Amino acid sequence: MKKITHTLWVINARLIDGLGNAYKNLKSIYIHEGRIRQIGNLTPPDHEKVLDVKGATVMPGLIDAHVHLQSVPGSVFRKDDESRLQKYRYHQLRSYLACGVTTVLDNAIAGPMLREFTQYLESGGAGPRIFALAPAFYPPNGYLDNGMLTAYWGPHWRPAKDRTDVVELFREYEGTDRVIGVKVMLETGFGKANIWPLLSKKVRDIISDESRKRNLPLYAHAYKKKEQKTGLDMGVHCFVHSGFMFTQPTDRFIRRMKELGTYVTTTLSCTFDQMLVQFQRERLDNPYLNLRVPRELLETARDDRVWEDYYDRFFKLSSPKWLPSFFIRALPKLINIEKSIKACLESASRAILTLHEAGIPIVAGTDASSWPVFPNFFHGTSMIREMELLYNIGIPPMDVIASATRVPAEMMGKTDRIGTLEKGKYGDMVVVEKDPLKDPSALESLLWTIKGGEARTPEEWMACDPT
Template structure:
């Protein structure tokens, strides 16, 4: 079943209900009357945690009118010619045909989008702000501060390409959190950030290896004290620590026992936080059966994995480009040879690009929600933002239509991210994350590269008029 046909499907409703139940269970402890119904919170933070905040008065914020362009609003309908989109502050006031949307006389700005295409901002569901950048990277000592500087540069690259929301699924210390805060406060330019802290792994598992995942080089002092967790209760405690440290998502790594995976997923869901996993083989199936929310990468998936994903409502973030890069040239500046991951205990299998594409095709035909994620671990300075658009091309190679790839990059991505009520479409009440390009992406996904304007959180961060 094509992705565009799932709409706000049982996937979205079921997952939101499950996570909402976890949040309500926590809040029920604070309820003044036992068994009282949980009332909706009028205003919350614009992230997964949905913390209550005081009411926000946007009535005095300037109104921006985007006029004359063709609107592809992300909801699956036909494009709207000669559209008007109004924003005020960080929210969309209205969107539709020119005759149906009145432009206020005191609008602070009109953006003439005549001949252009207006669509939701793009979403990357799998990045790492703290990865390697630069051909001369090996000359310099690394540190969390250095990683943060690299991350800020990447944030600028992403939002400049129209990628207005990202999910960081593994960071050094709290770097991704601080970039999230800096973007929120307007200190740096970048996309909206959801983050998951450090990967939760067993001792020696993916996320706690003594040797480099890609090169096999041993880490200083043999990796130091393990940061792995062992046994279901340690995995529960690790989840609690991540949530305490303000994580929006939990990221798990295989290998792990069935009991450890189930404990971590159950604990996260009880706290209203979703879970992603970097997995392979039988560990993948165990995680799906335990209710993991997203599967990252199509690595060594079993013949029954896709059917399990469909049954349990698991979303799929294939990151095809990350592995094709290994097969087609490696990462020369990082010393990674062509062919695959070598010397790595948690990657003891052959990487097969055609098999990866076949898994995406199978998942697409089964109606599994598919999101766009890049996961470029090296050479970020030269591979972004091109890696994002190449990932869209891989999804096309797997048989997805342009409309469905665009949906994966916007509405479906927002639903997978658990932000479907705030992001992913251009409609009244949504966050004002808007991309304006020079030609229709429904005709060619390559047209997404022709960025004219980017509005992120209501701010014009790429200004076609100025350029």
């Protein structure tokens, strides 16, 4: 691994440390060999590198706790070949840094892709620190099976029908210290109808057993009440989506989450909010996007034919097989899609606020880019939108910052390295011009992202040589 030797003094900052504290006029943060050595009133030596932020706000590097790094938005419609997919994937890594995201948790990644990204970063490539949930278990003919991810996802992994499959899937990730948990797909259908089978009770028990042997906590994809109950019965460590598109969390559900110490990841931006871009195309003109998202991807998201094709695929995939094809094709015209998305977003947002107020630990995560047919689930920029949405639903600003820093670090078991600005931790931080405690869009005023003591502007991170 390439040794980090960066030495940097960050001076004259307004500090938000991730622990709930804010300090004005901090004299210095000293970073050496990638870690914070001192925070306080030291004076930098004349010969060492100094970054004078002139009163701007410094806070911990952000953590996006739900990403899918190998998926490129809209690649299905452009028919990207493998070389172009690789180009976009490395571009996406740089985009995270240009958005202040210094750590990501990939929620379902193939073993070969995790090894490729690891090698890329260790050879000097620019990108966030990567951790992963792996394997991601799903049943035969269930959610993710039968080519749902498409060839544009890249390498796939097989479903799990018995202990042999479970053990073999674990073996695909042996030899890496980046796996911090296991994901279980508990998905019967995107709407109210049940389309796919769940993992059997027998296989769920095997997954739980094999995960305990490896000291890997369980994370669950579960949107609906039945699936969420199944996750709690398994002792889930975190629900990787907020769910609650149609109902609200009951007192019993909240009580069981508290008993287990279960976290919940928000995923409002990609799962709901960014679907509204179809009806709000002006959002794609934001200069913030233009720096960080390739032009071809933005053009894809502006294309009416792409959205029509997307909904044709979506309704075909998520409708009961007994529905006639002509009826499925007519569904986009029969359903008020914009109204339905807004209703789901409002319901999920209300549930997150309820959970937060009840003391459930909330983790910011985006689900970028969950499926290559989604035209605009952009990597990096979605995290900024996620935090804005959390501000907007009424979560206090300091708690929003904690949801993207300290809380995910606790969930991942990485508080010795990331999540707060304290002596001994990685020198990962962001510098923003506006005050994030007063302005929900403050992260769009990002001046520098610092990873391991290496400070660059968003433009400089995006210009890094991908080789």
